[in-house]
Amino acid sequence: MRVKLFIAVTGLLTMPAYAAELQVNVEIPRLNVAEYHRPYVAIWLEGADHQVVANLAVWYQMRETAEGHGTKWLPDLRQWWRKSGRNLDLPVDGVTGPTRPVGRHALSFTDAQPQLKDLAPGQYTLVVEAAREVGGRELVKIPFTWPATAPQAGKAQGSSELGAVSLAVRP
Amino acid sequence: MKHHLILAVALASLAIPFNAAAHKAWLRPSQTVLAGTDPWITVDAAVSNDLFYFNHVPLRLDGLVITAPDGSTVQPQNPATGKYRSVFDVALQQQGTYRIAVVNSGLFASWEEDGKPKRWRGNSTSFASEVPRDAKNLRVSQSVGRNETFVTNGAPNKTALEPVGEGIELVALTHPNDLYAGEQAKFRVLLDGQPAAGLEFEIVRGETRYRNAQDEIKATTDAQGEFSVTWPSAGMYWLETSSQDDRTSVPQASQRRLGYVATLEVLPQ
Numbered sequence: 001m002r003v004k005l006f007i008a009v010t011g012l013l014t015m016p017a018y019a020a021e022l023q024v025n026v027e028i029p030r031l032n033v034a035e036y037h038r039p040y041v042a043i044w045l046e047g048a049d050h051q052v053v054a055n056l057a058v059w060y061q062m063r064e065t066a067e068g069h070g071t072k073w074l075p076d077l078r079q080w081w082r083k084s085g086r087n088l089d090l091p092v093d094g095v096t097g098p099t100r101p102v103g104r105h106a107l108s109f110t111d112a113q114p115q116l117k118d119l120a121p122g123q124y125t126l127v128v129e130a131a132r133e134v135g136g137r138e139l140v141k142i143p144f145t146w147p148a149t150a151p152q153a154g155k156a157q158g159s160s161e162l163g164a165v166s167l168a169v170r171p
Numbered sequence: 172m173k174h175h176l177i178l179a180v181a182l183a184s185l186a187i188p189f190n191a192a193a194h195k196a197w198l199r200p201s202q203t204v205l206a207g208t209d210p211w212i213t214v215d216a217a218v219s220n221d222l223f224y225f226n227h228v229p230l231r232l233d234g235l236v237i238t239a240p241d242g243s244t245v246q247p248q249n250p251a252t253g254k255y256r257s258v259f260d261v262a263l264q265q266q267g268t269y270r271i272a273v274v275n276s277g278l279f280a281s282w283e284e285d286g287k288p289k290r291w292r293g294n295s296t297s298f299a300s301e302v303p304r305d306a307k308n309l310r311v312s313q314s315v316g317r318n319e320t321f322v323t324n325g326a327p328n329k330t331a332l333e334p335v336g337e338g339i340e341l342v343a344l345t346h347p348n349d350l351y352a353g354e355q356a357k358f359r360v361l362l363d364g365q366p367a368a369g370l371e372f373e374i375v376r377g378e379t380r381y382r383n384a385q386d387e388i389k390a391t392t393d394a395q396g397e398f399s400v401t402w403p404s405a406g407m408y409w410l411e412t413s414s415q416d417d418r419t420s421v422p423q424a425s426q427r428r429l430g431y432v433a434t435l436e437v438l439p440q
Binding site: 071073074078081085086 | 208
C-alpha cells in the first residue's frame, strides 16, 4: 500500500504540467456482517443536467457463473444502470473491472485519457454508487468545476456501503 | 374438427371471472428491470381485493399475449393455474421491453330457450351462427379488457408498446420501466386508438395488508387524453380505469364495457 502510494505520488510529480487531472479516492469499508460479498461499484461524472458524461470505473463480478455473468446484478446499481449502464455494451475497455476488496482505492485520470478528453468546461458532479449482495446500496456525490483554475478538493462520507470518498482536481 | 377446436379456444379465451368485477385483477412480475445473458421473470396473475396478495381467484391465462421487444409474440414458459393464482415464466431472450398482457374481448349473450336460461360467449363472427335469430329475451353485451405489465431487459424500447387500437390502452410518454419515486410520469390514454378525455384512473400501491388505508391516487385524463402522476414512494402500483360506450360490433349488443389495468413498478431514487 505504501509503496503504491509512493509510486502514485512520484508519478504525479513527473507528469507534464499542462495535464489537467482528476484524482478519485474511494473507500470500501470493512463491515461486520455474517455474509460478505464485495460490492458492485460504479464511479461516473454527471453534467449539470444529471446526464452521465463519463464512466470512470465499474467494478462487478466478471467471472462466468451458473447464472451467467455477474451482469445479472448490475441493475442493483440503480442510478448508474438507469443513466448509463443499460445502454452500454459490457465490458467497456478501461472502465469495467472486477470487484475490489475492502480498503482505499485510488484512481486518477488525465485530460488525455478518453474519459476526460472530450469533457467541456462546466459544472460536474462525481457520483459513486455501491450495491452489495445481501447488503445495501449507497450513493454519494461530490460537485466540481472542470477544468480547475486552481486545485480543488471535495469530500463525501458514506455511511453504509461506502467509506470516505474524495476528489482532487488539478489544473 | 379443426373449426371446433378454434371455436373452443376462442370460447375459452373469454372465460375470465367476470363475477369478480368488483375485485382487482392483476399481473405481478417478479421484477421489471433486468440484465444479463439469459434473464427470466416469473409472473403471478390473480384477482383479489388486496394488492398484491392471492386470496380470491386466479386470473385465467387464456388471453395471455406476450409481445417481445421486436414486436413478435413469444410463448410463456411453465404456465399453471392453481386455486388462488396463475403463474408463468417469461424468458427474456431479447434486449428491450416486453409487454405482457391478458386481453379479453368478446360478446356475452343470454336468452330463454324452452323456458330455461341460456348463456353464450363468443365473438361477432360466431354470434351470427350460434345465437338463434329468434332468441327470446335476448340480452347481449360486449366487453374489451386489457390487463398488462411491462418488463425490460437492458435498455428500454417502445416497439412492443405500440397501440393495438382496440379498447383502452396506455401510451407511455414516460417509459413504464423508467418510473422513480418522487418523479412525475406522464401517460396518454387511447380508446380504440384515439385519445380519451375524462377517464378516471385509480392508482394503488401494493402491500395494502401492511397499512390501514388504500391510499389511492386519483387521476383523470385531460382534453388530450393525458394524465400524470407523481409517485409518492417506491413500490409495485396497480392502475385501473373502466368505461362503457355503445360502439358495439353487433347491433344486438347495446353496450360495450371497457377495462384497463396496468401493474407498474416504481423504483427508489
